[in-house]
Amino acid sequence: MTHEAAPTAPATTPATPARTLLPMVVPALLVGVGASLLLLGVSSAAEQLQDVLWKDIPDALGIGGYSSLWMIVMLTVTGVLVGLVVWKAPGHAGPDPATLGLAAVPMQPFILPGLLVATALMLAGGPSLGPENPIIAANVALAAWLGHRFRPALPGVLWPALAESATLGALFGTPVAAALVISEALAGRPMRGRLWDNLFAPLAAAAVGAATTDLIHHPAFDLQLPPIGSPRWGDLLAALVIASSAAVLGMTVVYAFPYVHRAFARLRHPMVCLPAGGLVLGLLGALGGHLTLFKGLDEVGELARNPDGWSAGQFALMTVVKLAALLVAASCGFRGGRIFPAVFIGTAFGLCAHALVPSVHPAVGVSAGVLGILLAITRQGWVSLFTAAVLVASPTIITLLCIASLPAWLLVTGRPQMQLHDDGTSIR
Known part of the structure; x- marks a missing residue:
């Protein structure tokens, strides 16, 4: 007589206990606020400088702020100023940006002043780039340095995840983008605990980063285009x-x-x-x-x-x-x-x-x-x-x-x- 093997229950990933997740809440909140404030600070400084470069100075000279001559002069001068920072600043304002993506490896803190100055000058001067990559890199570096200094017991990989998520939340004014990016990054990687356990702290950081930006800056991405009804x-x-x-x-x-x-x-x-x-x-x-x-x-x-x-x-x-x-x-x-x-x-x-x-x-x-x-x-x-x-x-x-x-x-x-x-x- 043959006996069929009893069906086995599918393997389940054990959930992470709450006592493991709770210590991450306060760091996530602090990183969320800090990442948003750094983004807003650099953006605000760049906007004020942009007004000076593209409105005040051309008005004082009696020329059009967006005349062809002024655009050529201003973009070239921006290249000179950013080039000077990259040349002389400690750490040369970070590695070659062509080699960087949204995910950042923590860099030494002494590099950050040059990186942030170069970013503000770029945003104000008119080149066609946004703030996301350098701001994420700066927030990752600061979070990793401060986290290792003040909370060395927490996993080192936690800080970059918190900083990236918080910055994305601050950039878009919503934590949804950060949750999606972290989910995509986790795909195919071995995880301890369930997916939502791994998203818990980054999502908290993203939510606080988004809330901080919303309260201070009130960003809006809806373009208010003519509404579309039922699809055809x-x-x-x-x-x-x-x-x-x-x-x-x-x-x-x-x-x-x-x-x-x-x-x-x-x-x-x-x-x-x-x-x-x-x-x-x-x-x-x-x-x-x-x-x-x-x-x-x-x-x-x-x-x-x-x-x-x-x-x-x-x-x-x-x-x-x-x-x-x-x-x-x-x-x-x-x-x-x-x-x-x-x-x-x-x-x-x-x-x-x-x-x-x-x-x-x-x-x-x-x-x-x-x-x-x-x-x-x-x-x-x-x-x-x-x-x-x-x-x-x-x-x-x-x-x-x-x-x-x-x-x-x-x-x-x-x-x-x-x-x-x-x-x-x-x-x-």
């Missing part, structure tokens, strides 16, 4: 085509990235690389107009307030110029991130599609364009979906974007990323 077959087709086309467009920059970076690297000295990059950015700004300058978030709002205010050709020009500006700024050594400029590129691309085919709803064009560009530039699926969806507050958009992300992801996955190894080759 045409909306689905438009989302699929625009997201995939935007992904292909973004990949052209990704493939060009190591070559452009290598060309600037041949100039060797930061006082040559960065001013040369600034000059190129100034010429691009003169070609594309002042909306193609800076990190792009305020400029996206200006486009969205009047989606029919420019022709398809003008939207196409802004898209191409901003793409080139992002490529140059990321290649020549300016300290900054790529998410916010990519949002502008995707918005301009989506509105170009709307201008070419008026039946394409502006909300569909913008969200699908942002999704495709971000998938190519960041290779962060959740961040791309979240950012594209939050620009257009509509449940309909979320459904369309989830479907449109599938072919767009197939076009970018497994291909080079817009991040380099130390030897200058692309990370895959």
Whole structure:
């Protein structure tokens, strides 16, 4: 007589006890507040300096703040100032930004003053980069240093996770983006405890970082585009085509990235690389107009307030110029991130599609364009979906974007990323 083996119950991961999670709450709260305040402090300083450079000085000289000559001069001077910081500051304002992504390795604290000054100068001067990468790097370094100093009993890997999550929460004004990024980072890694146990402290830090930013700065990402009702077959087709086309467009920059970076690297000295990059950015700004300058978030709002205010050709020009500006700024050594400029590129691309085919709803064009560009530039699926969806507050958009992300992801996955190894080759 044969006996069948009794079915075994599926293995379950034991939950982490509350006594293990509770000691992480206070550090998470402190990191959340600190990360938000650092972001707001650097951003506020940059905004005040921007007003001086682009309004007060041109007004005093009696010239247009966004005249072609002033854009060329100002971007070149920004390259000189940032180059001086990179050259002379202790630690040279951190490693080559082309080798960095959202995830940061803790650096020595003495590097941070130069990194933060270079970031503020970049934000004020007009290069097409955002604050996310250097601010995350600074917060990770501070959290790791202070955590090791004052709470050495806690795991060392906890502090970078708290700082990254808190900064993402502060950047977007919501902890959802941080939770999605951490979930994506944990995928495939061995974990102790359940997923929510591992998200507990980072989510707390992200929530406090977001709340601090909301209370002080009141950020708003909804572009207030015309509302979209029930989805139509045409909306689905438009989302699929625009997201995939935007992904292909973004990949052209990704493939060009190591070559452009290598060309600037041949100039060797930061006082040559960065001013040369600034000059190129100034010429691009003169070609594309002042909306193609800076990190792009305020400029996206200006486009969205009047989606029919420019022709398809003008939207196409802004898209191409901003793409080139992002490529140059990321290649020549300016300290900054790529998410916010990519949002502008995707918005301009989506509105170009709307201008070419008026039946394409502006909300569909913008969200699908942002999704495709971000998938190519960041290779962060959740961040791309979240950012594209939050620009257009509509449940309909979320459904369309989830479907449109599938072919767009197939076009970018497994291909080079817009991040380099130390030897200058692309990370895959």
